[in-house]
Amino acid sequence: MSFTEEVGIDLGTANVLIYVDGKGIVLQEPSVVAVNKDTKEILAIGSEAKRMIGRTPGNIAAIRPLREGVISDYDITERMLQYFIRKTCGGSRIFKPRLIVCVPSGVTEVEKRAVREAALQAGGRSVFLIEEPVAAAIGAGVDITGPEGVMIIDIGGGTTDIAVISMGGIVTSASVKLAGDTFDECIVKYIRKKYRLFIGERTAEQLKKEIGAAFYGETPRKTLCKGRDLVSGLPRTVEVTSAEILEALEEPIDGICEAVHSVLERTPPELAADVGESGIVITGGGAHLRGLERRIQRKTGIRTRIAPDADFCVAKGTGESLKYIDMLRKNSLNRRETYI
Template sequence: MFGRDIGIDLGTANVLIHVKGRGIVLDEPSVVAIDTNTGKVLAVGEEAFRMVGRTPGNIVALRPMKDGVIADFDITESMLKHFLAKINVKGFLTKPRILICCPTNITSVEQKAIREAAEKSGGKNVFLEEEPKVAAIGAGMDIFQPSGNMVVDIGGGTTDVAVLSMGDIVTASSIKVAGDKFDQDILQYIKKEYKLLIGERTAENIKMEVGTVFPDARHEEIDIRGRDLVSGLPRTITVYSKEIQEALAESVSGIVQASKSVLERTPPELSADIIDRGVILTGGGALLHGIDLLLAEELKVPVLIAEEPMHCVAKGTGIMLENLDRISRRKVKI
């Protein structure tokens, strides 16, 4: 059995793996549960995610990726090893070639860390590609023509905004405002307004069930439970969509500003193309209610959400794997 080519979307919130010829074979949260007494890895992915906020003192559920880059090298390596063993892509004598996606503005040190983690996990040759470029390909854009395409990829740790033409990035911006920041905003809002302490998973649930970022776009409510900061006892409150819009307003305006700054730096010919083609939203953050309406109103261009936005980067790695020999010839390994 020969080793296969695999593409990894190494995200802050989720890891997706695409195997050439098999499609997306793994989609699990990037969480690792560790026993702090022994340093032993107890669970990875979905199993570890269920433990977040619900573990005894000696077990911690960690997210080794922060803001799209590796925060804990050893744990990231353990996580990748676990996932690669799970999908069984190692050949008898050969190792797979790996294509990994990373944010546009990461440093060479951070790039080296990602490459080393992949090599130690069992990769032969490791190629790095910029996330918005891969997301655009996965969303079905033809970025190899001499015309402008704009993509806004809102992930868990970073939002990458890029204008692409002729198969490469013309202007780009990457900010550390994305899904995780939205959850923190909701958590802090509930704490400040209601004196109630809730966990990250509850905050994420609120974001998905009733959250919106466009005025009067959604009118829903949800009952949530948490710990009262005054009495220390459990308490239930009702939260409304309008409140979540308030809580998220500041962070979302950061994404709007980043998109505007990329458009301002785009050559006029390509700007004209973007008015025709519109902006494509990818990543899990594209599912945030009203984000497309808000960006369309602020940028004055059509904004469309990609099909299966969470899978765009993984799908894009699949398409790039088909042309890996062309990419490896063009790119000298760093």
């Protein structure tokens, strides 16, 4: 490994993606760690740990060390990052990679410090932070260097980041804790209330992906849902429709649409006019919810599209951000930091 190797990390609530300069995206693993609660020993990380969610004995916990876009368990996050970096770059301690890590817009100084320290302790030579909407825009192929305003909506696992970007920086933004995890929680609550059936988050996520919708004009779909009957305690199967999933997701989808509207209201008129002309771009795993772009377009009256390879835009943009390093270095995340 060259001492100049650059590694971009999309440190997401649901997944960690790693982009290596010259190689592209080399790793995509769930942000899940299985821990023995008695001995504190880490038993599995990533895909293997995710398979344990909802299936572990009492002394083993499959946990997510990141919540709502920020670190909730520093030690576990550090060890998870260390594992992924070693898996990607090898175990050499001689030449450490330079890390570019994306964070939600609006993170606090404490949260930024936690990300930096975790990345350095995990094996980084130096750490540069980039805000998720900026990374998403770069990864989606949007020109962020010009004076024209562009709008990005990045819907991840823990947060939805909305921003209007101009001259390589964020002009107006909002980060709301309504995203993929919220969608899953709403589906769990809806099925529990309507059918008296208890399902886990993996089943909810599957329902969201298979028949989820955000717009009533989408083609109806239905599927079978298995869970535990809350009355009898026995396994039971019910048929669930896309209209029901839409009803379950109505509140968080409305919340995202209101946040988009709020950002537009706070955007300078010239940049708002640019957005009206260029349109809105949606990135992130949540972009795949059927009809979401139509829902946002109806709310704003602005043409809205889903970026190609929406899941990978943030990771790709994080890795490719070095070409804009001089411009990005001036933003608030790295004003007091050196990147060598």
